[in-house]
Amino acid sequence: MKPAAFTYHRPASLDGALALFAKYGDDAKLLAGGQSMVPMMNLRMVQPEHIVDISRIEGHDKIKVEGGNLVVGALARHHDVANSSLVKDSCPVLAQAAGTVGHYAIRQRGTLGGSLAHADPAAQLPLVAVLLNAHIEVTSAAGTLSIPARDFFVSIMTTALEPDQMVTNVKFPCIFPGEGWGFHLFTRRAGDFAIVTAAATVILDGNGTVSDLRLVLGGTGPVPMALLDLAEAFKGRLPDVEWVNQLTNAAAKATNPDDDPRIPAEYRRDLVRTLLARALADCVSRCQEGQI
Numbered sequence: 001m002k003p004a005a006f007t008y009h010r011p012a013s014l015d016g017a018l019a020l021f022a023k024y025g026d027d028a029k030l031l032a033g034g035q036s037m038v039p040m041m042n043l044r045m046v047q048p049e050h051i052v053d054i055s056r057i058e059g060h061d062k063i064k065v066e067g068g069n070l071v072v073g074a075l076a077r078h079h080d081v082a083n084s085s086l087v088k089d090s091c092p093v094l095a096q097a098a099g100t101v102g103h104y105a106i107r108q109r110g111t112l113g114g115s116l117a118h119a120d121p122a123a124q125l126p127l128v129a130v131l132l133n134a135h136i137e138v139t140s141a142a143g144t145l146s147i148p149a150r151d152f153f154v155s156i157m158t159t160a161l162e163p164d165q166m167v168t169n170v171k172f173p174c175i176f177p178g179e180g181w182g183f184h185l186f187t188r189r190a191g192d193f194a195i196v197t198a199a200a201t202v203i204l205d206g207n208g209t210v211s212d213l214r215l216v217l218g219g220t221g222p223v224p225m226a227l228l229d230l231a232e233a234f235k236g237r238l239p240d241v242e243w244v245n246q247l248t249n250a251a252a253k254a255t256n257p258d259d260d261p262r263i264p265a266e267y268r269r270d271l272v273r274t275l276l277a278r279a280l281a282d283c284v285s286r287c288q289e290g291q292i
Contacts (some may be wrong), residue, residue, distance in 0.1 A: 003041035010053040014139070014168070017054050021164045022141045024050045030166055031055065032075060035102070035110040036118045060168060061111075065090050069135075069171040072111025078125075079104075081112060090174040093131070093181040093199060097124040103191040113167035116152070119159045122193040122219050124185065126153055129170065130224040131199045131216040137169040144168065153223040179203050180286035182279030185218075186271050193217055196268050201237065202283035210235050210243075215276070220255040220268055227251055231237035239284045246275040247280070 011017040021028055029048035031037055032055055040046045054060075054075070061075040063084050070091045072081060081087055082099035099105055101115070101124055115125040116136060129136065129149035136152050138161060140146050145165075152160050161167070176183060185197040197218035205211040213235055215227040234247050252269040259265040 003038075004044060004047040006041075006048055007050045008053065009050060010056065012057070014054075014057055014060065017052050017057065017166065018139065018141045018164070020050065020052045021166065023120075025163045028037050028052055030225060031118070032081070032114040033077065033110040034114075035106050035281075036114060036120070054166070057266045063087060065174065066171075068174055070118070070174055072112055072170050072172065074111060074116075074167040076112045078102075078107035078110045078112070078115070082107065090173045091132070092175065093201070094128050094172055097128045097199070100124055100185060100194075106191075112170060116170065117159060117161060117167050118155050119157050119223070120193070120224050121224070122195075122197075123155055123171060124183075124194065124218070127185070127197055127199055127216055127224040128217040130226050131214055132172050132200065134170050136167055137171070138165040139168045140165040146171075150226055156222045162276050175201070176203060178287060179212075180283035180288075182282030182286075184275040184278045184282075186275060196271035196275055197261060198279045200276065200279045200283050202280065202287055204239070204284070204287045209238055215251065217251065217255060217276070218274060220257045220272065225255065230254060236238060239280065244271060244277050244280050248276045249275050 009020055011020060028050040029037060031051050031053045060073040062073045063076055063086055064071050065086060078101045079099045082095050084198040101110060112125060115123055116129060119126060134149045135146045136149055138147060147160055154160060164222045180202045183199045185194040187194050199216050201214045202210060203212035213231040214229045217225045230250055252272045255269060255272055257268040273283050
């Protein structure tokens with residue numbers, strides 16, 4: 001299919017793009033990498049009257065470390081995030097997640113900001129943003145706001161963005177020295193949307209017990225699910241087999257996925273147990289390597 005008729009705009013600056021959003025409001029849609037927007041337009045799931053192409057605005061694809069945060073411009077491509085030595089060193093879980101997005105061609109075009117704004121509940125990068133409690137900077141003609149990732153994602157493909165706002169930067173807290181991390185997903189085929197994703201970070205104290213723990217699941221609800229209370233309850237213990245079994249079972253019980261005939265809810269819960277166990281094993285292994 002072909003998209004419905006629209007007016008195409010390609011502003012040369014961020015201010016030009018923001019002026020168009022302020023002018024057209026709900027009638028305008030942003031185009032960055034186009035890997036989500038274009039297929040939806042072709043299927044006429046969305047029919048914007050105006051398309052604002054920001055893909056060639058310079059300076060908004062930069063990646064840098066600043067004040068303990070990895071700052072990634074909204075126009076940074078998935079491929080660049082996945083392969084950046086700066087990302088691998090300061091926020092390796094983000095690099096790994098970006099490398100699993102779609103296929104190679106998609107990673108060459110898709111952008112970090114586009115993935116976050118699209119807010120697909122199966123997407124990898126929103127999940128990592130919630131895991132690390134990244135702050136998402138959104139800009140309009142009125143100024144810039146910083147929104148915690150856990151407040152940014154509202155529901156399926158719904159965010160806190162207003163019609164005149166766009167994502168401009170994302171600040172991911174850098175992984176602490178000695179902090180272990182793990183990220184695992186399950187897809188039917190390479191490049192498909194994940195059925196379930198699990199990610200975690202762990203810090204061990206000098207006695208080998210868990211002093212800090214973060215857990216997030218994807219594919220089990222309308223937004224990435226941060227298991228804050230569960231993580232708190234499992235601190236202060238040795239991360240042994242019993243700890244992992246109890247934690248993964250509790251995480252599975254905490255989920256309430258849709259009972260789809262093609263993917264039953266219990267199947268997703270089984271995946272939660274398996275993938276979270278693998279992510280936790282990676283976390284502990286990386287912690288212990290860092291303590292050697």
